[in-house]
Amino acid sequence: MITQIYPLSGHARPRATADFLKVSTVTLWRWETNKPDFPKSIRLSERVTVYDAAEIRAWLEAKKHN
Numbered sequence: 001m002i003t004q005i006y007p008l009s010g011h012a013r014p015r016a017t018a019d020f021l022k023v024s025t026v027t028l029w030r031w032e033t034n035k036p037d038f039p040k041s042i043r044l045s046e047r048v049t050v051y052d053a054a055e056i057r058a059w060l061e062a063k064k065h066n
Helices: 014-021 025-034 053-065
Strands: 042-045 048-052
Touching: 014 025, 014 048, 014 053, 048 053
Parallel strands: none
Antiparallel strands: 042 048
16 A cells, blocks of 8 residues: 655645545545634535645644644
């Protein structure tokens, strides 16, 4: 199995973001809906949604310090 490194910047797909946060994609969508401080996804096209990797990393770092 090849382990993907989560990017420091740029875009990341929901599956990669969920794997990085160690949650399911369903939890990721739930957090986006229910947690006002969670970064919002970016819709690139009808079938492609991404997250800003730097925003996800910043959110995670802020959670570690709270």
